[in-house]
Amino acid sequence: MAKWRDTFKKWLASKTNLPADALLDLPRVTMIGQLHIYIENHKGVVHFSDDELRLALNKGQQMKVKGENFVIKTILPEELLLEGKISCVEYIDGKGS
Amino acid sequence: MKNKMFDFLAGYVRAEVKGKYPELFIDRCMKNGISIWQVRRIGDNAISCCFYAKDISKIRVLLRRTGCRLSFKQKYGIPFLIKKMHSRKGFIFGFIFSLFVIFFMSNMVWSIQIDGASPEVEHDVKQVLHNIGLKKGAFVFLLPSEQEIQQEVTESVDKLTWVGVKRLGTRYSFEVVEKKVPEEKEALNPRHLIAKKKAVVYKVFTEQGQAMVEERDYVQKGDLLISGIVGSKENEKIMPAKGSILGEVWYLSSASVPLESTVVTNTGNFMNHYYLKAGNFNIPIWGFKKNSFLKKETLTDMKPIYFLKWELPISFEKRKILEIEHKKRVLSEKEAKKLALEMTEKDVIRKVGEEAEIKGKKVLREKIDNGKVNITVHYQVIEEISTEQPIIRGD
Numbered sequence: 491m492a493k494w495r496d497t498f499k500k501w502l503a504s505k506t507n508l509p510a511d512a513l514l515d516l517p518r519v520t521m522i523g524q525l526h527i528y529i530e531n532h533k534g535v536v537h538f539s540d541d542e543l544r545l546a547l548n549k550g551q552q553m554k555v556k557g558e559n560f561v562i563k564t565i566l567p568e569e570l571l572l573e574g575k576i577s578c579v580e581y582i583d584g585k586g587s
Numbered sequence: 588m589k590n591k592m593f594d595f596l597a598g599y600v601r602a603e604v605k606g607k608y609p610e611l612f613i614d615r616c617m618k619n620g621i622s623i624w625q626v627r628r629i630g631d632n633a634i635s636c637c638f639y640a641k642d643i644s645k646i647r648v649l650l651r652r653t654g655c656r657l658s659f660k661q662k663y664g665i666p667f668l669i670k671k672m673h674s675r676k677g678f679i680f681g682f683i684f685s686l687f688v689i690f691f692m693s694n695m696v697w698s699i700q701i702d703g704a705s706p707e708v709e710h711d712v713k714q715v716l717h718n719i720g721l722k723k724g725a726f727v728f729l730l731p732s733e734q735e736i737q738q739e740v741t742e743s744v745d746k747l748t749w750v751g752v753k754r755l756g757t758r759y760s761f762e763v764v765e766k767k768v769p770e771e772k773e774a775l776n777p778r779h780l781i782a783k784k785k786a787v788v789y790k791v792f793t794e795q796g797q798a799m800v801e802e803r804d805y806v807q808k809g810d811l812l813i814s815g816i817v818g819s820k821e822n823e824k825i826m827p828a829k830g831s832i833l834g835e836v837w838y839l840s841s842a843s844v845p846l847e848s849t850v851v852t853n854t855g856n857f858m859n860h861y862y863l864k865a866g867n868f869n870i871p872i873w874g875f876k877k878n879s880f881l882k883k884e885t886l887t888d889m890k891p892i893y894f895l896k897w898e899l900p901i902s903f904e905k906r907k908i909l910e911i912e913h914k915k916r917v918l919s920e921k922e923a924k925k926l927a928l929e930m931t932e933k934d935v936i937r938k939v940g941e942e943a944e945i946k947g948k949k950v951l952r953e954k955i956d957n958g959k960v961n962i963t964v965h966y967q968v969i970e971e972i973s974t975e976q977p978i979i980r981g982d
Contacts, residue, residue: 534614534617534618535610535613535614535617536610537610538609538610538613538626538628538634539628540627540628560627560628561625561626561627562613562624562625562626562627562636563624563625564622564624565613565616565617565622565623565624565626566617566622567617567618567620
């Protein structure tokens with residue numbers, strides 16, 4: 491049932507102009523050069539250090555941001571602004587999907 | 588996104604969170620809606636972050652659950668500054684107090700200088716000033732304006748002609764011009780005394796010279812009254828005539844008084860309101876009572892406030908609100924007549940001066956017309972009729 495719903499949503503997103511992040515509960519990532527990264531719709535901080543930030547996403551997926559001199563400028567439920575020198579953004583698939 | 592100014596007003600702290608898994612702490616804060624910012628990792632098991640002072644108690648609860656420990660590093664913002672000030676109360680109080688002292692001193696009268704007056708007049712002037720309230724230590728903004736002071740002093744001290752009032756910061760300077768009472772000057776030049784208007788001679792007092800008229804004589808303007816030439820033709824002497832001739836002069840005066848009129852009068856009720864004025868704002872500082880006057884008149888007196896020599900953008904304003912009344916005055920014919928008579932008498936006295944004496948009066952005409960009493964009165968006045976005329980000898 492859940493799988494069927496996901497397929498339907500994907501189809502809807504591709505056929506209409508509705509934004510995919512709202513429809514599919516995916517993160518929206520905005521980057522300003524290497525300086526800032528703004529991540530909406532995350533599910534919490536898993537790991538945070540000077541050079542790495544790992545965020546939980548839905549369905550056990552994780553997002554890994556690598557770089558230098560990381561500072562979390564603001565953190566709100568579902569919103570996060572990270573500052574530093576960002577070199578790499580990576581998705582890590584969880585066991586769930 | 589975040590307002591630095593607001594953070595500063597609300598007060599926030601930078602703290603270190605130590606624990607096995609500080610990410611959990613960040614997570615919990617986020618989920619509980621506690622805003623934290625400037626999160627930085629500072630060690631294997633420690634992060635530093637900022638949060639509002641008001642959230643401290645909530646954070647303590649979270650810490651207990653996540654097994655982290657908190658140590659404050661720095662405090663920012665107004666609430667902490669205020670706390671700090673509390674510990675330096677004496678200094679702050681002293682500072683504010685000294686500002687107040689300077690402020691009050693700047694608005695005080697420090698010296699009163701009176702120039703150009705004899706000791707006697709100076710004393711009188713000082714006395715008047717004292718009564719107005721102008722003395723050392725008085726507040727400038729509570730005093731009447733310079734013009735009012737000038738008027739008051741000029742009116743109260745008889746011996747001076749003019750007084751100039753100037754305020755130089757905290758000093759009042761008065762420039763006094765004393766009245767020089769002219770001494771009775773001796774009439775050195777030979778002269779006659781002649782009539783200055785037509786009259787019936789009432790009394791003749793001759794001091795020097797030859798009286799040419801007698802009582803009950805009728806004289807025209809310019810008639811010789813006391814001659815300065817005395818003696819027979821061969822043995823004549825020329826001297827300044829001296830004396831006083833009182834004559835009976837007739838005057839006509841008329842007045843008209845309406846039976847019904849409206850007059851604006853002061854009921855005697857008034858209220859003083861004091862304001863501090865800053866730009867267009869009026870801050871009431873005394874006199875909050877609402878006036879219940881139906882009709883009113885407001886007198887405004889504004890005084891600037893000084894700090895040292897600078898005029899501050901605030902000023903002190905006194906408003907006197909007077910209750911006025913429009914009264915309908917209805918006079919009976921008798922009252923109106925009486926009033927009209929008084930008016931004519933005043934009119935005559937104004938014409939002839941205070942020294943003259945009204946010997947008799949007679950109402951010539953009296954008519955009520957268009958609700959007005961018109962009256963014409965004939966006055967017999969005894970007054971001085973002589974004036975000087977120098978004797979000029981051709982050869």
